[in-house]
Amino acid sequence: MGITAVLAITLLSAVCAPKPDAAAERTKAVRKAFIMSVNSGQEAEYQRRHNPIWPELEATLKEHGVVTYTIFLDEDTKQTFAYVEFKDQAQWDAVAQTDVCTKWWAYMKDIMPSNPDNSPVSKEIKEVFHIER
Numbered sequence: 001m002g003i004t005a006v007l008a009i010t011l012l013s014a015v016c017a018p019k020p021d022a023a024a025e026r027t028k029a030v031r032k033a034f035i036m037s038v039n040s041g042q043e044a045e046y047q048r049r050h051n052p053i054w055p056e057l058e059a060t061l062k063e064h065g066v067v068t069y070t071i072f073l074d075e076d077t078k079q080t081f082a083y084v085e086f087k088d089q090a091q092w093d094a095v096a097q098t099d100v101c102t103k104w105w106a107y108m109k110d111i112m113p114s115n116p117d118n119s120p121v122s123k124e125i126k127e128v129f130h131i132e133r
Helices: 003-016 022-026 043-050 055-063 089-095 099-108
Strands: 030-037 066-074 079-086 123-125
Touching: 030 089, 043 066, 043 099, 055 066, 055 099, 079 089
Parallel strands: none
Antiparallel strands: 030 079, 030 123, 066 079
């Protein structure tokens, strides 16, 4: 095989190589889900306080590697289901030490069961299945 053929194959391989996509990037993220609850009668207030969430809290989450964060509310049981993806466990853990996070917890403690440090009472749940495109 001549040098021209080798160069052509090399170039073709580079051009046709799969490109990283968003799904591939997301598989690198850590996925967590957890359950919390809202005090009875506080469902509307819980939603109001999250829409919109404080811009500085959103910025802090993103700066600490959060890729996506979603909270669902079951109005019948008052339970919330939260799903978060982030890039690094240490960064995620560091969010709890930020001023804006501790202020948010203090702001939310009157409408949610809370721990002595004002963090919401939560239970992490185990991932048993995941599919991604």
